[in-house]
Amino acid sequence: MTEHFDPGDAAVGEVVPSTDRDAMPAWVPRALLLFFLGIAALYYGRGVLESLRSFFIILLISAFVSFAIEPGVNKLEAMGLRRGFGTGLMFLLITGGVAGFGFAIGTALAEQISDFVDAAPDTIDRLEAWLIKNVNEDITLEATRDRFLDGGDLGARLTDAAGNLASFGTTVLNTLLQVFTIALFTFYLVAEGPRFRRLICSLLAPERQRVVLQVWDLAIEKTGGYIVSRAILALVSTLFHWGAFEVLNVPYPLPMALWVGVVSQFIPVVGTYLAGALPVILALIDDLQVGIWTIVVIIIYQQLENYVFAPRITAQTMEIHVAVAFGSVLIGAAILGPVGALLSLPFAATVQAFISTYIERHELVEEATA
Numbered sequence: 001m002t003e004h005f006d007p008g009d010a011a012v013g014e015v016v017p018s019t020d021r022d023a024m025p026a027w028v029p030r031a032l033l034l035f036f037l038g039i040a041a042l043y044y045g046r047g048v049l050e051s052l053r054s055f056f057i058i059l060l061i062s063a064f065v066s067f068a069i070e071p072g073v074n075k076l077e078a079m080g081l082r083r084g085f086g087t088g089l090m091f092l093l094i095t096g097g098v099a100g101f102g103f104a105i106g107t108a109l110a111e112q113i114s115d116f117v118d119a120a121p122d123t124i125d126r127l128e129a130w131l132i133k134n135v136n137e138d139i140t141l142e143a144t145r146d147r148f149l150d151g152g153d154l155g156a157r158l159t160d161a162a163g164n165l166a167s168f169g170t171t172v173l174n175t176l177l178q179v180f181t182i183a184l185f186t187f188y189l190v191a192e193g194p195r196f197r198r199l200i201c202s203l204l205a206p207e208r209q210r211v212v213l214q215v216w217d218l219a220i221e222k223t224g225g226y227i228v229s230r231a232i233l234a235l236v237s238t239l240f241h242w243g244a245f246e247v248l249n250v251p252y253p254l255p256m257a258l259w260v261g262v263v264s265q266f267i268p269v270v271g272t273y274l275a276g277a278l279p280v281i282l283a284l285i286d287d288l289q290v291g292i293w294t295i296v297v298i299i300i301y302q303q304l305e306n307y308v309f310a311p312r313i314t315a316q317t318m319e320i321h322v323a324v325a326f327g328s329v330l331i332g333a334a335i336l337g338p339v340g341a342l343l344s345l346p347f348a349a350t351v352q353a354f355i356s357t358y359i360e361r362h363e364l365v366e367e368a369t370a
Helices: 027-051 053-078 083-134 142-150 154-163 165-191 193-201 206-248 253-266 271-286 288-317 322-336 338-358
Strands: none
Touching (some): 027 053, 053 083, 053 193, 083 253, 165 193, 193 206, 206 253, 206 271, 206 288, 271 288, 322 338
16 A cells, blocks of 8 residues: 655655655756757847848849840850850840940930039029029029039038048949859859759659749749840830930930830839939920920820830730739838849749649639629
């Protein structure tokens, strides 16, 4: 017969022996230790991921650019060129186009700013005369005019600029390093694309290999289609605005038309407003009436593009619903900023194409849809 101990029978000050029910289970300390180790590991992993965020963004951009130029490299390879040489040729064409665009816009802006500064004193005199005549006789803009004539606080501004030169140089160096890294990753992703795909597929089961290759081909097709559609629309926009700006006598009509065409097509959501702002400002500075007509021309073309050009061109290259496109841009911008906004459209088109391929569709029940 087992004897039970009653704690009430213990004398005052006597140590009461613990029972098995009062003892802590052996697994509890180990579970607590693993719990806190897990929290520490998650915290450390979060810090590592935040530190590598810029690297992951570089990889995403490299993948996007590689998907965009791979169709062109494949065509060059089919023509008999070695894949590495074809990739280098595509890089040269892209670099030349970007450099030419930057040179044209930079030259136009530099000249326009110089002309504006030279003409500023006369403009201020005319503005002062108009204000005296229509607002108040005591208004004077002499101090503002003297800043342009005598340099004003130009020396102080140059001193500030010299002080910021070091940080500016660091920013430029970091940007160039990131561009070089993106170009390097992109080159190898394109030049070694077939070999890289074979390596990835060799690690997967046969049925999964087919899915991976199909998604990969869809991504290349949709990203290439996105770039082609944007390039065609940019060309149409450039030609239209070039002719209109020549007729309206907008300053630097060809560079401004290039600016409108490229920026409006390759910067999602706000690209249209950024594209139109620069030629409108330059035209308004030169002539108020020309600036107003420039606004009218840009609005008219935007309507033509939305309802005539874009539906026909994107239908042949990258079909995606307007609401899906807008929502994907907002989501991409919220997650990755401007990079996410740029990558969101081809990504959404790829996902949409993949879903339409693998989701089974059924006939609608007429009574349920009536």
